[in-house]
Amino acid sequence: MQRALAACCFLLVSACAFSQSFQFEISIPRAAEHVVHVKMRSEGLSGEVQDFKMPAWMPGYYRLMDYAKNVADFQVKDGAGHALAWEKVTRNTWRVATGATPAVILDYDVTGTVSFVAQSFVGDRRAYLAPPGLFLHVPGQLARPATVTVLPPAGWERIATGLDRVAGRTNTFSAVNFDVLYDAPILMGNQEALRFEVKGVPHFVALENVPASVDRTTLLADLARMVQAATAMMGDIPYTHYSFLMMGTGNGGIEHLNSASIAFNGNSLTTPDGYRGWLSYVAHEYFHNFNVKRIRPIVLGPFDYDRENLTNMLWVSEGLSVYYQDLLLVRAALATREQYLAKMGAAMARFANATGHLYQSATESSFNTWGNSGVGTDRNTTISYYDNGAMLGAMLDLAIRHESRNRQSLDDVMRALYRTYYREKQRGFTDAEFRQACETAAGASLAEIFEYASAPMQMDYAKYFAYAGLTVEATASAGNGAYAGIHAQAREGGLEVVDVEGPARQGLRAGDMIVEVEGAKATVKALHEAIAGKQAGGKLHLKTARGEVELELAVAPKWSFAIRPAAGPAGLQSEILESWLRTR
Numbered sequence: 083m084q085r086a087l088a089a090c091c092f093l094l095v096s097a098c099a100f101s102q103s104f105q106f107e108i109s110i111p112r113a114a115e116h117v118v119h120v121k122m123r124s125e126g127l128s129g130e131v132q133d134f135k136m137p138a139w140m141p142g143y144y145r146l147m148d149y150a151k152n153v154a155d156f157q158v159k160d161g162a163g164h165a166l167a168w169e170k171v172t173r174n175t176w177r178v179a180t181g182a183t184p185a186v187i188l189d190y191d192v193t194g195t196v197s198f199v200a201q202s203f204v205g206d207r208r209a210y211l212a213p214p215g216l217f218l219h220v221p222g223q224l225a226r227p228a229t230v231t232v233l234p235p236a237g238w239e240r241i242a243t244g245l246d247r248v249a250g251r252t253n254t255f256s257a258v259n260f261d262v263l264y265d266a267p268i269l270m271g272n273q274e275a276l277r278f279e280v281k282g283v284p285h286f287v288a289l290e291n292v293p294a295s296v297d298r299t300t301l302l303a304d305l306a307r308m309v310q311a312a313t314a315m316m317g318d319i320p321y322t323h324y325s326f327l328m329m330g331t332g333n334g335g336i337e338h339l340n341s342a343s344i345a346f347n348g349n350s351l352t353t354p355d356g357y358r359g360w361l362s363y364v365a366h367e368y369f370h371n372f373n374v375k376r377i378r379p380i381v382l383g384p385f386d387y388d389r390e391n392l393t394n395m396l397w398v399s400e401g402l403s404v405y406y407q408d409l410l411l412v413r414a415a416l417a418t419r420e421q422y423l424a425k426m427g428a429a430m431a432r433f434a435n436a437t438g439h440l441y442q443s444a445t446e447s448s449f450n451t452w453g454n455s456g457v458g459t460d461r462n463t464t465i466s467y468y469d470n471g472a473m474l475g476a477m478l479d480l481a482i483r484h485e486s487r488n489r490q491s492l493d494d495v496m497r498a499l500y501r502t503y504y505r506e507k508q509r510g511f512t513d514a515e516f517r518q519a520c521e522t523a524a525g526a527s528l529a530e531i532f533e534y535a536s537a538p539m540q541m542d543y544a545k546y547f548a549y550a551g552l553t554v555e556a557t558a559s560a561g562n563g564a565y566a567g568i569h570a571q572a573r574e575g576g577l578e579v580v581d582v583e584g585p586a587r588q589g590l591r592a593g594d595m596i597v598e599v600e601g602a603k604a605t606v607k608a609l610h611e612a613i614a615g616k617q618a619g620g621k622l623h624l625k626t627a628r629g630e631v632e633l634e635l636a637v638a639p640k641w642s643f644a645i646r647p648a649a650g651p652a653g654l655q656s657e658i659l660e661s662w663l664r665t666r
Contacts, residue, residue: 104226106217109233110270116195116204118211122188122218125161127180133221134188136174137214137387141265142336142374143200144451146390149215150174152193152202161185174388176218192216199267199334199343207238208271208290210329210343213264214387224260224384231255234270242269242288244325244341261385265338265375269327278302280309284323291330291348296357304416308365311414312406315493316372316500324371326364335363337370361416366407373406374399377499380510394513396448397535401471402492405479412663419663423552426476427643429469430543430554434641435561436461440569441606444470444535462614463606465538477531477546478520483658484549485524491662495523538569539581543643550659551651554643561640564616566633568609570596576604576627589631590624598625 107121122134136150150173158166158176160183167179180186192215194202202212217228232241232253244266245255257263269288276287276298287302305326313319321340330348344367350356374382379395393399408425411417433439438461442450447467479492498519503511511519521528534541544554567584570577579586579594590596596604600612600623612622618637623630651659 104220104223104228106228106230107233108211108216108230108268110204110209110235113204113206113209113235116193117191118194118202118204118209118216119189119191120216124186124188124220125184127184127186127220128182130179130181132178132180132186133171134176134178134218135221135387136218137264138174138389139387140200140212140214140336141382141385142338142370144390144396145200146452147200147215148173149201149212152215154191154193156188156190159187159189161187188218197332197345199329199332199336199345208269208273210327211268211270213266213268217260217263219260219387226260227256227258228260228263229254229256230263230268232268232270238271240269240271240273240275240288242273242275242286242325242327243267244323244338246323261383262339264387266341267327267336267338267343269329269343273328274298276302278306280306280313281319283319283321285309286323286325287328288325289328289330292328292351293349296351301351304361304414305364307414307416308361308368308410311410312365312369312372315410315413316497318500320371320376326368328364335367337367337374339375340371342367342370358411358417358421361411362407365410366403369403369406369410370399372500373403373496376504377496378504378510379516380512382510390452392449392452394445394448395516396451397444397467397471397474398516400468401444401473402475402496404468404472405475409663413665415665422663423645426473427554427645429472430556430643431641433465433469433473434556434643436465437610438463438465439470439538441538441571441610443538443571444474446571463610473541473543474531474535477534477541477543478528479662480546480549480658481528481531482520482524483662484654485526485528488654488657488661490523490525492520492523495519498523537580538571540569540583547645548648549655550662551648551655552659553646553648555646557642557644558639559642561638563638564613564618564620564635565638566609566613566622566635568596570606570609572606577606577609585622585633585636588633590626590633595627596624597627599623 103125105123109119111119138146158168158178160166169177171177178186192202194204197203200212202215203210241253243255245257248254248256274289276289278285325341327341327343329345332345335344344364346360351360379393381391381393385391408422412419412422441463442465444467447465483491499511503509517532547554567582567586568579569581570579577596579590579592581592582590598604599608602608616635618635620635622633622635
């Protein structure tokens with residue numbers, strides 16, 4: 083039962099202690115009830131009062147999760163077994179009257195009912211545990227080490243995690259600090275345990291629900307080739323072991339420092355297209371061990387676990403990982419050039435045919451993702467920084483290769499960021515530093531591409547793919563609904579017109595400020611709904627800072643894109659194509 087704190091305990095006293103240590107023990111006493119039990123022992127505390135906190139989000143999944151709501155039956159004792167008073171003072175903070183006792187033992191249950199890579203799930207035969215929703219920390223003590231002892235139910239033979247095993251202690255793992263602890267999910271049950279090595283470094287594969295018809299030898303060989311392509315590009319293997327937690331049900335993936343949690347349909351691996359799509363998915367999460375976990379925007383670590391960590395740069399962190407996931411498969415001879423270019427063309431079409439690209443930029447999508455229920459959920463008014471970032475990555479790469487006469491590439495940028503900010507400065511990069519690294523490699527300004535990233539405007543794909551001797555054939559057919567051709571973004575006082583095409587050229591120009599749409603205050607939602615409510619040939623009435631505008635709407639186009647080799651490419655174009663889409 084919760085016990086009231088004495089009034090004198092409400093003043094926090096510093097709990098910093100040089101000898102402080104944290105030990106966790108997790109067990110699953112009631113699997114049928116989806117409950118995992120956690121025991122946390124903290125030693126070396128000082129002060130009359132101590133807070134214990136649970137993170138509000140999981141790095142790699144940019145949503146506030148409210149993990150604390152799943153905690154129940156919270157109890158606290160001192161090292162001698164005497165109960166200590168406590169109260170919950172915020173949604174994710176438990177305040178304990180420690181009374182200067184040197185050891186505090188917390189016991190609590192966590193309910194895990196959601197089968198998703200960012201949440202814990204406990205079932206009769208398996209459990210997936212998301213550490214931010216499991217382990218508490220002491221504010222100001224995230225740099226302290228921790229150990230975790232796992233007590234699996236009888237008959238559960240496997241434990242897979244990126245945590246280091248503690249020699250001589252059964253099912254006990256260690257983390258050098260809480261950032262590492264929170265970044266290492268635990269998969270328990272009877273999953274297949276597979277393994278391969280790259281340059282002597284072990285890579286473990288915990289595999290669930292993949293049909294026996296999928297050849298395991300081929301699967302491991304293909305994963306090894308993907309890892310070899312990525313590490314050869316970066317020139318380093320930055321971990322001593324790596325674990326793939328392959329859960330063959332559901333959907334979703336999250337990267338971690340030396341592991342990845344990947345949920346997918348196991349049956350999809352039985353077809354060539356499904357298998358290749360799975361490899362691409364795995365390559366994305368794996369490449370994140372470089373791009374995000376080590377090469378990262380400056381706000382993404384050290385983390386603030388209490389609130390959103392906002393950045394404009396998820397189009398780099400996620401979008402460039404999408405770009406490289408398929409490029410690595412080409413380089414590993416796991417996909418062809420033609421397959422890569424077809425997938426890029428499909429992404430262009432997906433982007434162009436969703437009206438969100440008229441209103442939102444890659445940087446805005448990155449910054450606003452915390453407030454959405456999902457990335458690019460409403461493709462009518464928002465975009466996916468995954469798709470858009472991949473296209474921007476391709477254009478950056480081709481521009482750098484062209485401007486440097488094929489002496490530099492985006493690969494060189496990634497290696498420079500890794501070396502300079504991760505290895506040397508041991509911090510993330512700023513927005514300006516990322517741009518500077520790209521332009522230094524190119525030896526020229528890349529202003530146009532960074533403008534594409536920061537504003538919703540038409541992108542000249544053909545210009546950039548031509549650098550590699552490729553044509554981009556954009557074909558428009560009649561789609562559904564009406565179309566205005568206004569590229570605009572929200573600003574104080576209305577909508578700023580960024581670019582115009584088609585009907586919008588009748589009375590608008592870049593830089594115009596739309597203040598009213600059909601007599602109502604101009605917002606992205608109001609403009610989209612006004613257009614969506616009309617047919618081709620209908621009139622759209624706008625009020626701008628320059629005056630009244632009436633546009634006659636056209637039929638909405640449906641776009642398709644095909645990327646093909648050009649006839650008679652120049653020497654530099656051929657060199658760029660061969661070095662870009664090469665097979666190692």
